[in-house]
Every structure is written in structure tokens, then in C-alpha cells.
Amino acid sequence: GQQLNQSPQSMFIQEGEDVSMNCTSSSIFNTWLWYKQDPGEGPVLLIALYKAGELTSNGRLTAQFGITRKDSFLNISASIPSDVGIYFCAGQEAGANSKLTFGKGITLSVRP
Amino acid sequence: DTGVSQDPRHKITKRGQNVTFRCDPISEHNRLYWYRQTLGQGPEFLTYFQNEAQLEKSRLLSDRFSAERPKGSFSTLEIQRTEQGDSAMYLCASSLAGGDTQYFGPGTRLTVL
Numbered sequence: 023g024q025q026l027n028q029s030p031q032s033m034f035i036q037e038g039e040d041v042s043m044n045c046t047s048s049s050i051f052n053t054w055l056w057y058k059q060d061p062g063e064g065p066v067l068l069i070a071l072y073k074a075g076e077l078t079s080n081g082r083l084t085a086q087f088g089i090t091r092k093d094s095f096l097n098i099s100a101s102i103p104s105d106v107g108i109y110f111c112a113g114q115e116a117g118a119n120s121k122l123t124f125g126k127g128i129t130l131s132v133r134p
Numbered sequence: 135d136t137g138v139s140q141d142p143r144h145k146i147t148k149r150g151q152n153v154t155f156r157c158d159p160i161s162e163h164n165r166l167y168w169y170r171q172t173l174g175q176g177p178e179f180l181t182y183f184q185n186e187a188q189l190e191k192s193r194l195l196s197d198r199f200s201a202e203r204p205k206g207s208f209s210t211l212e213i214q215r216t217e218q219g220d221s222a223m224y225l226c227a228s229s230l231a232g233g234d235t236q237y238f239g240p241g242t243r244l245t246v247l
Contacts, residue, residue, distance in 0.1 A: 026176075053234040064138075064225050064238035065177065072234065110176050114234050120165065121190065122227075122236060124176025 026111055028125035035101055037134050044095040045111030045125050053114040054087050054094040055122065058107045065110055069096070101132050136160060138239035140226050146245045147216055154212045155242045159228030166209050167236060168201055169225040170194065177225050177238075183209060184231055216246045 027046045035041050045054070053072055057065035069080050071087035071094060078085055084097045094113070098105055108127040115123060139158045147153050159166045164185050169177035180199070181191045185206035195201075198216075203209040213220055223243050227236040 055235065057238070062241075062243065064140075064241045067235065067237060070235045112176070120182055120229070120234070121167070121179040121192075122169075122177075124178070126174065126176050 026113060026123055026125035028109075028111055028128050030128065031126070032129045032131065034131045034133065037101060037103060037132050039101055040097065040099045041101060041130065042095055042097045043109055043111075043128050044093060045113075046093045047113060047123075048092070050091045050116050051113035052091075052116050054085070055112045056083075056085050056094070056096045057110045057112060059110060059127070060107050065112075068109075098130075101130075103132050103134055106130060106132050138226055138228050138237055140224075140239040140242050142242055143240060144243045144245075146247065148247050149216055149218060151216055152212065152214045153216060153244065154210050155224055155226075155244075156208060156210050157226030157239060158208045159226070160237060162230070163228035163237075164206065164231045165229045165236075166203055167227040167229075168209070168211050169227065169238075171223040171225055171241070172221075180211075213244075216244075218246050220244060221246045 056068045059065045069085040074091050076087040082099045110127045111125045112122040141156045167182040168180040171177040183203040198214045201211045223241045225241045227238045229236045
């Protein structure tokens with residue numbers, strides 16, 4: 023089935039640095055969502071994007087819905103230790119009747 | 135707490151046993167989804183309900199799996215004759231009808247010995 027591509031699998035940054043992650047697809051998506059997951063917990067919604075070109079912020083997080091509707095990026099500014107976790111992109115394909123397709127996630131580590 | 139809740143949080147069972155998980159969605163949400171997540175992967179869609187109607191099932195949902203949402207509120211996911219390959223985190227999410235934003239519960243971690 024359709025997969026969203028997230029790479030690299032892991033990222034290591036220094037506290038205070040900015041980090042950017044992107045997510046790509048071979049098909050068009052109507053909605054892009056970014057989630058963060060801690061070990062043993064469910065994904066927590068960070069940002070939702072509904073329109074091509076949309077740029078949305080949530081505190082230190084900013085995400086954009088790509089104009090081609092085949093990609094999205096998430097930027098975290100001034101990282102802090104609690105940003106550690108797995109970041110997933112998810113999208114709803116055109117005509118997919120609500121189900122979300124997820125990427126494999128990027129594990130973010132923040133060095134103090 | 136008005137978020138999505140799931141019970142139990144952890145379940146250990148022996149191969150061949152049946153297990154049932156429960157999900158309570160956010161109260162005003164009429165769509166409810168089940169996903170499965172294995173280690174190192176993102177969640178994969180299993181099935182979803184709008185109110186009590188099951189509208190879509192993934193090919194991942196073998197005939198040993200059955201989901202119900204009898205009154206359009208909580209849902210149960212049952213796995214019969216569990217296999218070791220069923221070991222995973224089972225996640226429930228809910229949304230408003232027509233809404234694309236899904237909110238997830240904490241998940242049920244199933245281990246099949």
C-alpha cells in the first residue's frame with residue numbers, strides 16, 4: 023500500500039538548535055498531519071494542515087503543506103529536551119475515505 | 135479527561151487465546167478508527183466506524199479479527215486464536231464526521247507468547 027517517506031530514521035541535535043523534517047509521497051494527499059509519539063503511548067497531534075501551501079504554527083513548531091500536495095515539512099525551533107520522541111507524518115489520500123497513511127517516523131534525540 | 139481512552143493498556147496472552155480490547159472515543163466524535171502499530175513502524179489502518187456502521191476494513195483485518203461499535207459510542211476489537219504475529223500496539227482514534235483530524239488514545243500493547 024501507499025507509504026509516506028520519512029528520512030533519516032534518526033536525528034541527533036543539540037539543545038537550542040532548530041530541526042526540520044520532511045515527508046514525501048508519490049500520490050496526492052488532501053490532509054497532512056504531524057504527530058509525536060513517546061514510548062508506550064499513542065501519537066499526539068501536533069499540527070494539522072488542510073490546504074496546499076498552508077503554513078501553520080503551534081508554539082515552536084511550524085509545518086507546511088506542500089504546493090504539489092505530495093509533501094509536507096515540520097520545523098522545530100530552539101529545541102528543548104522534552105522534544106525527544108518519534109515524529110510521524112500522516113496524510114489522507116484523495117479518495118481514501120478517512121483512513122490515515124503514516125510514515126515510519128523519525129526518532130529525535132536532543133543533547134543537553 | 136475527555137480524550138480517547140483504551141482498556142486494557144497492556145495484555146499478555148498465550149497463543150490460541152482470544153482477546154478483546156475496548157476504546158472509548160471523544161464523546162462528540164462519531165467516527166472511530168482502529169490502527170495497529172508494530173515496532174519501528176507507523177500505525178497501519180485496520181477499520182473505521184461512522185456511528186455504529188463499519189464502513190471500511192483493511193486487508194490487514196483477517197477473519198480472526200472482528201470489531202464492533204454497537205451503540206455508536208465505545209468500540210471493541212476482538213482477536214480470536216491469537217498468533218505471535220498479532221503482537222503489536224493496537225491504537226484507537228476518533229474524529230468528527232467529515233473531519234480529517236484524528237485524535238489517538240494511549241493504545242493497548244498486546245504480547246502473544
